[in-house]
Amino acid sequence: MSKTAIIIPARYGSSRLEGKPLIEVNGKPIIQWVYEKAQQAKLADIIIVATDDERIFKTVKAFGGNVEMTSADHKCGSDRIREVAERHPEISYIVNLQGDEPLIKPESIDAVARNVQEDDKADISTLIRILKDEKEINNPNLVKCVIDNNGYALYFSRSKIPYERNTEIATFYGHLGIYGYKREALIKMTSLPQTPLEKTESLEQLRALENGMKIKTSIVDFVPVGIDTKEDLEKFKQIIANKL
Amino acid sequence: MSNFEIFIFIIFLICFILIFIILFSIFRNIINGIFNYNYKELKTNISSKPINVFTVRLSSIDYLVFNGFWVTVEIYSDFIIFKMFNKALLINDLSQLSLTGKFTSKLVIKSDNNKIELVLGKKEYAIIKDILEGKNV
Known part of the structure; x- marks a missing residue:
């Protein structure tokens, strides 16, 4: 009976790209692109878009998606x-x-779902990828993660971690x-107050680690294209154009 | 009692037991198919208390009459749970519910392809009516 849901939070307001869930690429709003990726995941029983915006609500309803106002x-x-x-x-x-x-790849969504479904110790799960580019490694907007031998996160930081005393390893x-x-x-995580490291790094996931919760990671090999800026949007349009 | 009469009696008894087993299996499958959650498991995921709890009589499931069975209705702010034995039917979408009218006082639940009818008392009818009219949620 334990059902797995993919919940897609969607806000209209964005500091860098206003109304981005509704921006159309190839005749489909971005929220629909994401929704369709979620539909391709095999381990989810329910998909719900969670929004506080009427326009997003109506758009999701219009393409036949499941949406709830919050x-x-x-x-x-x-x-x-x-x-x-x-x-x-x-x-x-x-x-x-x-x-x-x-x-996002549907297999990656499944990997995240599988980690919490099957790993009794994992409270939360997430994805990480290997970084090679020095620019990315030093970019504070790209969060770094260090993990233990079993794939559980030890820490997340905007700093370059770990410190490379031995560069070759x-x-x-x-x-x-x-x-x-x-x-x-x-429920537990959202009930807890903000923690010192969370506030210091401005990373919500540190609240979980600081309260002893376990975050299981899976390593993936794709570079995500999150759409935050007009440049990201152009990049996405180009990727779609190349695929067609 | 002659041997023949005992034989007939045994045949009747076996037939009766078989019919009972078949009917019980059909009943169990119908109930498990509609009330498709384990009530206890579902309850562990609910942190809030129900706004209202009452028991009503089951009238029918699809075209089968089910008199004599009781269903507990638990009303929460965002959903309603219908409990029968240790099984539960969860309704998140109130458009799945309708009332049949003042005189018949039945609550009709449409879940997947099934239609479940519950007989409501006056008080329960009023509660459900308020919910469907958005007064109590």
Whole structure:
């Protein structure tokens, strides 16, 4: 009976790209691109777009998607997801898929879902990828992650971690902003106050680590194209054009 | 009682038991198919308390009459749980519910391809009516 849901939080307002979920690429709004990727994932039973915006609600309804209105007062996507999860007691596992990740691979969504479904120790799961480019490694907007031998996250940082005393063995992992949660972990995490490291680095996932929760990671080999700026949008359009 | 009469009696008994087993299996499959969640498991995922709880009589499932069975209705702010034995039917979408009218006082639940009818008392009818009119949710 334990159902797995992909919840896609979608806001209209964005500091760098206003109304991005509704921007059309090849005749489809970005939110529909993301929704269709979610539909291709095999381990999800339900897909729900969570939004506080009427325009997004109507757009998702128009393409036949499942959408729910949420409070406009949420400070972050996790709170919005929790609100939806609490309306659905049948959901035991939740994947938080960002509404601006139209090129996410369905297998990656499944990897995130599988980690919380099958690993009893994992409260949360996420994806990481190996970084090779020095520019990326030193970019504070690209969050780095260090993991233990079993793939559990030890720490996330905007700094370059680990420090490379021995350059030949150092591996750098970049974090991808997709999360899987066990239901109780989502409720717990969103109930906890912000923690010192979370505030220092401005990284919500550190709240979980600082409270002893386990974050399981899976390594993927693709470079995500999250759409935050006009340049990202152009890049996405180009990728789509090349595929057609 | 002659041997023949005992033989007939045994045949009747076996037929009766077989019919009972078949009917019980059909009933169990129907109930499990419609009330498709384990009630206890579902309850562990709910942190809030129900706004209202009452018990009503099951009238029919599709075209089969099911008199004599009771269903517990638990109303929460965002969903309703219908409990029968240890199984539960979860309704998130209120458009799946309708009332048949003042005189018949039945609640009709449309879930997947099934139609379940529950007989409501006056008080329960009013509660459900308020919910469907958006007064109580």
